[in-house]
Amino acid sequence: MSLSRRQLLARTGIAAAGTAFFGRVQSALAAISGTADTPGTVAGDGSYTPVVTPNGSTLPWVMKDGVKEFHLVAEPVKREFAPGMMVNCWGYNGSTPGPTIEAVEGDRVRILVTNKLPESTSVHWHGILTPNGMDGVGGLTQKHIEPDETYAYEFTLRQHGTYMYHPHSDEMVQMALGMMGFFIIHPKGGPKVDRDFAIFLMEWAVNPGTFTPNPSIMTDFNNFTFNSRVYPGTAPLIVKLNQKVRVRIANLSMDNHPIHIHGHRWWVTETDGGQIPKSAWWPETSVDVAPGTTRTMEFVADNPGDWALHCHKTHHAMNAMSHDIPNLLGVDQDAVTKKIKKLVPGYMDMGSDGMGDMAEMQMKGPKNTLPMMTGTGPFGPIEMGGMFTVLKVRESLASYDDPGWYQHPAGTVAQAVKSVS
Ligand SMILES: [Cu+2]
Numbered sequence: 001m002s003l004s005r006r007q008l009l010a011r012t013g014i015a016a017a018g019t020a021f022f023g024r025v026q027s028a029l030a031a032i033s034g035t036a037d038t039p040g041t042v043a044g045d046g047s048y049t050p051v052v053t054p055n056g057s058t059l060p061w062v063m064k065d066g067v068k069e070f071h072l073v074a075e076p077v078k079r080e081f082a083p084g085m086m087v088n089c090w091g092y093n094g095s096t097p098g099p100t101i102e103a104v105e106g107d108r109v110r111i112l113v114t115n116k117l118p119e120s121t122s123v124h125w126h127g128i129l130t131p132n133g134m135d136g137v138g139g140l141t142q143k144h145i146e147p148d149e150t151y152a153y154e155f156t157l158r159q160h161g162t163y164m165y166h167p168h169s170d171e172m173v174q175m176a177l178g179m180m181g182f183f184i185i186h187p188k189g190g191p192k193v194d195r196d197f198a199i200f201l202m203e204w205a206v207n208p209g210t211f212t213p214n215p216s217i218m219t220d221f222n223n224f225t226f227n228s229r230v231y232p233g234t235a236p237l238i239v240k241l242n243q244k245v246r247v248r249i250a251n252l253s254m255d256n257h258p259i260h261i262h263g264h265r266w267w268v269t270e271t272d273g274g275q276i277p278k279s280a281w282w283p284e285t286s287v288d289v290a291p292g293t294t295r296t297m298e299f300v301a302d303n304p305g306d307w308a309l310h311c312h313k314t315h316h317a318m319n320a321m322s323h324d325i326p327n328l329l330g331v332d333q334d335a336v337t338k339k340i341k342k343l344v345p346g347y348m349d350m351g352s353d354g355m356g357d358m359a360e361m362q363m364k365g366p367k368n369t370l371p372m373m374t375g376t377g378p379f380g381p382i383e384m385g386g387m388f389t390v391l392k393v394r395e396s397l398a399s400y401d402d403p404g405w406y407q408h409p410a411g412t413v414a415q416a417v418k419s420v421s
Contacts, residue, residue, distance in 0.1 A: 044102060044104075044186070045104065047104060047186065047188070047189065048102075048104065048186035048187075048192060048196075049192050049193055049194065049195070049196050050102065050196070051100055051102055051182070051184055051196045051197070051198050051248070052195070052196065052197050052198070053097075053099075053100045053182065053197075053198045053199075053227060054197060054199065054226070054227055054234065054235040054236075054237065054389070055226075055227045055228070055229045055233070055234065055235050056095060056097060056099065056100060056198075056200075056227050057093075057095065057099045057100070058099055058100045058101075058102060059071075059072070059093065059098075059099035059100065059101050059102075061103075061109075064110070066108060067108045067109065067110045067154065068103055068107050068108070068109045068110070069109075069110045069111075069112065070101055070109065070110070070111045070112070071111075071112045071114070072092045072093060072098060072099075072111060072112070072113045072114070072123065072165075072181075073092060073093050073113075073114045073116055074090070074091075074092055074113065074114070074115050074116060074117050074121050074123075074145075074167070074179065075090070075091070075092070075093075075094070075116035075117060076088065076089070076090050076091075076116075076117065076118075077089050077090065077091040077094055077095055077096055077178070079091070079095070079096050079178065079228050079229075080229075080233065081223060081225065081228065081229055081230045081233055081370070082229060082230050082231070082232060082233030082319075082370055082374075083233065084368075084370055085206075085230075085368055085369065085370050086211065086368065087204070087206055087211060087212070087213065087223075088177075088211050088212040088213075089177050089178035089213065089228065090117060090174060090177035090178055090179050091177075091178045091179055091228075092179065092181055095228075096177075096178030096179070096180070096202075096228045097178070097180050097181045097182070097200040097202075097227055097228060098165070098179070098180065098181030099181060100181060100182040100183075100184060100198055101165065101181065101182065101183045101184065102184050102185075102186065103157055103183075103184075103185055103186070104157070104160075104185065104186050104187075104188055105157050105158070105159060105160040105185055105186065105187055105188045106156070106157060106158075106188055107156070107157050107185075108154070108155070108156045108157075109154070109155065109156075109157060110152055110153070110154040111123070111152070111153045111154075112150055112151070112152050113145060113150065113151050113152075113153065114148075114149075114150040115145045115146065115147050115148065115149055115150070116147070116148070117147060117174075118147060119147065119169075119170060120138065120144035120145055120146050120147065120169050120170075121138075121144065121145050121167045121169045121170070121174060121179075122136045122137065122138035122142060122144055122145055122151075122167055122168050122169045123136045123153065123165050123166070123167060123168075124136035124137060124165065124166055124167070124168040125153070125155075125163065125165055125183060126163055126164040126165065126166060126183075126272065126292070127161065127162075127163035127164065127183075127272040127273070127274075127294070128155075128157070128159070128163050128183060128185075129158055129159055130153075130155040131155060134153050134154065134155045135168075136153065136168050137168040138167075138168050138169035139169075140168075144169045145169075157185050159185060159274055160185045160186060160187040160188075160274070160275065161184075161185060161270050161272065161273075161274045161275060161294075161296075162182065162184055162198075162248040162250065162270055162272065162294040162296050163182070163183040163184070163185065163272060163294065164180060164181065164182060164183060164250050164252065164272070164294065165180070165181050165182075165183050166179060166180045166181075166252055167179050172215055173215040175252050176204070176205075176213055176214075176215035176217075177213055177215060178202065178204075178213075178228055180200060180202070180250070180252045181200070182198045182200065182248065182250060184198065184248065187275075192244075193243075193244045193245060193246040193298065194239070194240070194243035194244050194245065195237075195239045195243055195244075195245045195246070195301075196245075196246045196248070197237050197245070197246065197247045197248065198248045198250070199226045199227055199247065199248070199249050199250075199259075199389075200226070200227050200228070200249075200250050200251075200252070201224075201225070201226065201249060201250065201251040201252075201253055201257050201259075201289060201311070201387065202224075202225045202228060202252065202253050203221035203223065203224050203225070203253040203254060203255060203316070204221060204222070204223040204224075204225065205217035205220060205221050205222060205223075206222065206223050206320065206368075207222070208222075208320055208365070208366040208369040209366035209367055209368065209369060210368065211368055218254065219254070221253075221254070221255075222319075222320045223319065223320055223386070224257075224311060224315075224316040224317070224318075224386035224387045225386070225387065226387055226388075226389055230319055230370065230385055230386050230387075230388075231310075231317070231374070231375055231382075231384055231385050231386060231387075231388035231389060232374055232375035232382075232385075234388065234389040235389070236389055236390040236391070236392050236402055237309065237389065237390070237391045237392065238392050238394075238397065238400045238401070238402065238403065239301045239391065239392070239393055239394075240301070240393075240394060240395075240396070240397045241301060241302065241304050241393055241394060241395045242300060242301065242302055243300070243301050244298065244299075244300055244301075245298065245299055245300070245301050246269075246296060246297070246298045247261075247266070247296070247297050247298075247309075248270075248294060248295075248296045248297075249287070249289045249294065249295050249296075249297075250272075250289070250293075250294045251289040251290065251291055251292070251293060251294070252291065252292065253291060254291060255291065255313075255316075256288050256289060256290045256291065257288070257289050257311045257313065257316060257387065258286040258287065258288045258289075258311065258312040258313065259286065259287050259288075259289055259295075259309070259310070259311055259312070259387075260285055260286040260308075260309070260310055260311070260312040261285055261286075261297075261299075261307065261309050261391065262285075262307040262308045262309070262391075263303040263305055263307040263391075263393070264285075264299045264300075264301065264302070264303055264307070264391075265283045265284065265285050265299065266283070266284060266285070266287070266297035266298060266299035267281040267282065267283055267284075267297060267298050267299065268281060268282055268283075268284055268287055268295060268296070268297055269281050269296050269297065269298050270294070270295070270296035271293060271294065271295060271296075272292075272293050272294040281298075284297070286312050301391070301393045303393060304393045304394060304395055304406070305392075305393055305406045305408075306377075306390050306391075306392055306405060306406040307390065307391040307392075307393065308384075308388065308390060308391075309388070309389050309390065309391045310384065310386075310387055310388040310389070311386070311387035311388075315386075316386050316387045317384050317385065317386045317387055317388045318372050318384070318385045318386050319370040319371060319372050319374065319385030319386055320369050320370055320372070370385065371385075372385060375388075377405065378405040378406075392406070394406075
């Protein structure tokens with residue numbers, strides 16, 4: 001049986017103060033909130049800057065008779081959304097999203113797909129111009145790939161841009177469990193960027209106290225991820241001052257996500273239809289990424305600091321325990337709190353004056369469920385979760401390891417002043 005947060009609150013009385021689970025999760029999260037998690041990348045052929053998939057990886061390939069051969073294995077995977085929450089997902093090669101495929105326009109590619117799932121699957125190359133029989137739509141353009149079978153897809157890349165791969169078999173279940181990945185085709189030659197990041201958006205229904213996403217949920221999601229991680233489990237994007245940066249966003253979730261950058265404005269340069277002519281690039285700070293699309297943005301990181309990068313739907317920058325809560329804003333709970341305290345020692349009310357306090361509260365919650373907002377910055381709780389990460393722009397960097405929090409020049413931080421009213 002699955003429980004909503006509201007039901008859980010009612011049944012387990014978790015509004016009562018506790019110190020166990022959430023306290024442990026919070027200290028573990030605080031400990032990792034400033035750590036690097038940017039993986040190494042597979043070296044390219046030198047003609048492009050290899051893409052960094054934060055909290056992810058790049059798929060290696062071997063050259064066989066002039067064909068770049070990749071191997072995807074569709075399989076169940078366990079994904080840690082953030083410390084304290086492990087989720088039973090499906091993905092490719094041990095992760096969700098699957099490893100990023102990178103190639104160059106003009107390449108001939110062969111992708112072997114082995115099915116280690118308990119049901120049939122197929123792989124569709126979203127946005128890529130393939131011969132019809134390589135399009136991966138089970139039943140329409142090929143037979144479904146049965147468990148333990150391996151299929152070969154082979155085609156020549158005759159475009160460049162930011163594309164995706166995902167199943168076209170039992171899509172509702174397979175994508176709800178995390179089966180998706182980037183397929184990035186670099187142009188032959190052309191200007192390079194210094195840093196190139198790829199972030200896959202997804203939303204999940206993992207009910208409090210459970211471990212497996214519910215694929216039958218259509219609108220009521222409670223976990224919102226960048227590369228199948230929630231803040232503060234999301235790796236920061238580390239860039240050096242004045243570097244040219246590209247951020248590619250893909251979305252196979254059920255909702256659109258306006259992805260917002262602080263401290264900069266970026267230019268929209270690509271959709272999953274390909275490159276936009278430079279004369280038609282447009283500036284934004286929030287770019288709405290609809291289901292089944294990609295958007296690519298470029299900017300010069302000319303503003304040093306720690307800049308939030310997040311979905312601007314407020315519930316999407318929160319974790320599981322923030323949704324579907326009884327509204328107690330402005331409710332005077334003092335009298336009833338006194339009565340309850342007689343019955344439940346340690347009980348405390350919450351929600352009368354906003355919910356920011358909850359980021360600091362040491363609440364006891366259900367197993368495998370993250371607090372609504374977590375992560376501690378240099379000035380206190382950050383009070384975010386979900387689709388949130390930090391772009392760290394630094395004047396000097398010895399490596400792309402996490403440089404820690406930004407050291408603000410004296411006199412440049414907002415602070416309390418004497419009342420002027
Ligand atoms: Cu969103």
